[in-house]
Amino acid sequence: MSMSHNKIPVTVAEVVTLNPLIKRFRFVRRDGASLPAFSGGAHVVVEMDDHGTRRMNPYSLMSAPSDTTGYEISVRRDDVGRGGSLYLHQHVKVGDDLVISAPVNLFGLDLQAKKHLMLAGGIGITPFIAQMALLSAMAGRFELHYAARNPGLAAYADDLRARYGDRVQLYYDDQDQKIALAPLLAGQPLGTHLYVCGPKGMIDWVRRTATDMGWPQQCVHYEEFLAPPTGKPFQVELAASQKTITVGPDQSLLEAIEAAGVDAPYLCRGGACGQCETDVVSCDGHIQHHDHWLSDEEKATGHKIMPCVSRFEGRSLVLDR
Amino acid sequence: MGLDFNQETFRNDFTFRNSPKAIRRFPFPFHEDGYMYSVNLEPHVPGPKGSVFEHTFDVDEHYVAEMRDRALVLAEDPLRCQSLPHMTLAGWDLLELIMTSKARDYPHWFELHKQGDKWHWINKPLEIEQKFTFGDETTLPYGPMEYITRQTQGDFSLQDHRDDNLWMDAGMITTQADWSLDFDVGMSFHEWHAPVPLAHEKGIFDRALKFLLNLQLGAPVRRFNWTMTVDPLLDTSPETYPQWGPTRASLTPETIGKRMHLRVELQTLIRLPRSNAIAFPIRCYLIKFDELVTVPKWGRRLHRVIRDLPEELAVYKGFARNRPMMLDYLAQYDDGTPTSPGIWPD
Incomplete structure (x- = not known):
């Protein structure tokens, strides 16, 4: 399922520094219309153009779900990570335009609970x-x-x-x-x-x-959203699209697939939801599984990979994508 | 209003009919000359102007009469509408979705005025005007789901999303093709689909559930289902089977064109924002065989679909007994020429 049909253009309306590590951002729709209400626990994926690298990071919505005038997220700065949170902290300011996904909830309340x-x-x-x-x-x-x-x-x-x-x-x-x-x-x-x-x-x-x-x-x-870990660059062959791509050291495999113009499914981009699960056609080397979606048995067989967080080291990896 | 909406009944004297305009826009469900189950979901995006897909919720000439029929069903059997306690929030989601859509798409019939959570709803065809507080059940005469679905054509089930499954925990079901909300309420996705033949073996429900659990806010989907109904009864429920079941044995070659109806369900699936539940509107459209064959393409195609349908499906859909008579009738309208692709009239 492509996510491209379901994006919301927003403007940054407010940036508040809460403490040395955390900033809060408020987004409003660029066209001034209402945003959809959302369910508690939902996140949006924020798209950023980090000096040529497209970052898409998930952040939980923390504003009141009934407030349709704007969405708020809080971002903790990660000084050793790949840069998505650093980019938001250092470069994003009031008035900037960004694109976010519609809200997705992978952490919903069970309303039957007493x-x-x-x-x-x-x-x-x-x-x-x-x-x-x-x-x-x-x-x-x-x-x-x-x-x-x-x-x-x-x-x-x-x-x-x-x-x-x-x-x-x-x-x-x-x-x-x-x-x-x-x-x-x-x-x-x-x-x-x-x-x-x-x-x-x-x-x-x-x-x-x-x-x-x-x-x-x-x-x-x-x-638990994992930030995609960094690592050594590696090459991957995308069999269905007949492309060979190189995944950079602070780029995820999913981001590299997208940068090559190949439309791949995703929801959480953090190894949790299973949406980006991809079949491995052949593998000569070692898949570094970082997700908590695949079972240990599935990881051991090496037949599947979650490109949002997992990496590869070895001679060749061919994916059915 | 008189010119917009038919005076007609779906019981007793059965005066229901489709105008020529309603026939042309009927959602004929077969895009080719055959039918088999599939996960036939497509995005529920606005369709051609005047078609049943033009708006999120189609309001047509049968609106007022259908709402009267629903009120009669509920007066006799209140259990056709149920909402488990945790589904009230989803009911408010549905009320908001329907009121917002109708006021936007049919401003001459419906108005919604909001001041914060103080809402004012005007439904001119049904002569209803209501001021209420969004989120406060005590300000409406019914719960939010019941309130709005008494004013909206089609059945509705609200499905809670939890434990990686969908649960039919609320619904307004009065125009159903022989299934019971009172029986199904609280069931999981595979439980309520258990009686469907052939589709389980094909893994269709596993794939459909996986797809629906990933259904996105703002990206609804739709599909068709269909069956046959003798006489234009909206309410063909298990609860009233003794009243309508036997009529299937009373068809004759003389009456089949007037009494046999193709029953089409336009089913949509919509993620709800606050509750994260899924709304499943099931809109029923009826058309007499005599009306249907006025579109030559449909007459030819329906004959071929019914002729080639696996017996299990004819049995499950409840028309195996009448299939030979239906084929005799429809064969008169099938000259063997090819049909054009797609569902619309030529």
Whole structure:
């Protein structure tokens, strides 16, 4: 499915520096019309022309889902990454034109839940801000546990405390505060759904603990977007399009496919949704699987690759694309 | 209003008819001289002016009569409309989508005035005027889904998206081809499709579900389904089967042209913004055989489709008993000449 039909031209209406690491951007439609309402947990893909390299990074929407006058995202600067967040931080200013995708939700609330228990780590707070706005408007029951390095980096913590009171609990690493996860999970009413968004280690810890305590899989939701890792350049042959492309050191395979003018499917661009799954025709070398979509068995067979985050090292790789 | 909308019935004396204009714009579902199941989805983009695809929701000459018929069905059986508690938000999404679309596409019939969440809706054909607060159920006479679908042609199911599946957790179903919302409510995608023959073996439902889970906001899709109905009954439900089932045994060669109807469902699938649910409008169009054969291409093609259809499908669609009589009737309109591609009249 090509995404090209479903893009929204926007202008940057506001840029706010929240702390040394995080900036908030507000987008409005270039033609002045309303944006679609969205569901809490949805993200948009922001397209950037980073000095000739086309970047397309997913960011969770954090404005109120009912606010159709603009969308807001918060971006954490990643100084060692490939540059998408750095580009937004250093180059994007009020009045700039950008293109974003329509909202996509891979981290939706289960509205059957009797209670929503949310665990956020760092910049993982953003989808929960939109979800809490929605639940609050619907008189839904929720509770947020938000861990950050220190109060200075805990974006929106004061706002959220002011808005939701005791339903928001804060934890600071620098003060050796840690979510007491096992007692927290043990004390939840039947019908609670658990949501976690944050660094990989936190997601793994929460999922493992919930599983060990017998939580049903359907009640545990998580969202982890990987930034495409950098690496050595490599060559790939695209059999269906009869093209050979070179993937640069800070370019993803998906970006290289797109740069060659080949239309490839995608949704999350972070190894989570499965949309860009591609068949491997032949492989002489080693596929560096970075996604959490393919099973370990699938990764071992080497018959499939997720080009949004995975790379290759070796003599030749031919894909059915 | 009198000139815009037919005075007609879908029960008892069955005065339903299509005007010549309605016949020309009928959504004939066969683009070639044969039929087999497929994942026949295409983008639901605006189609030719005057066609049933022109607008997101087609309002035609049968609108007022169809809404009267729906009210009668609901008065007898309120369970034709159900919404599980977690689907209210999706109901508001649907209400917004329909009101916004109709006010934009048919401004002479519908108006929507908004001041923040204070909304004012005017439906001139049904003589309804309603001021309400968007998001506050207590300001409407029904829940949001029921309120708006009592004013919109076609059935609607609202499907919750969770656990990598779709769940039929709400609906307004009164113009259905022999299935029951009361039976299906709460089922998953594969559960409610379980009775369909042949398609499972072809993996069609696995592929369709995968496609629908990726359905994007602002990129709706559509497909056709079809069957046959004796007499222009909108409400052919399992609940009322004793009333309409036996009529299939009462057709004669003299009455078949007037009483046998091709029943076409224009099904659309639309991602809803706030709830992330999927709306599935199923719009039913009926046309008498006598009306259909006034378009020579359709008469020829329908004969070939019915003649060559696998027996399982004729049985599933409920017209195996009448197939020989239908073929005798339709054969008169098939001179064997080729038909042009596509669904529209020549």
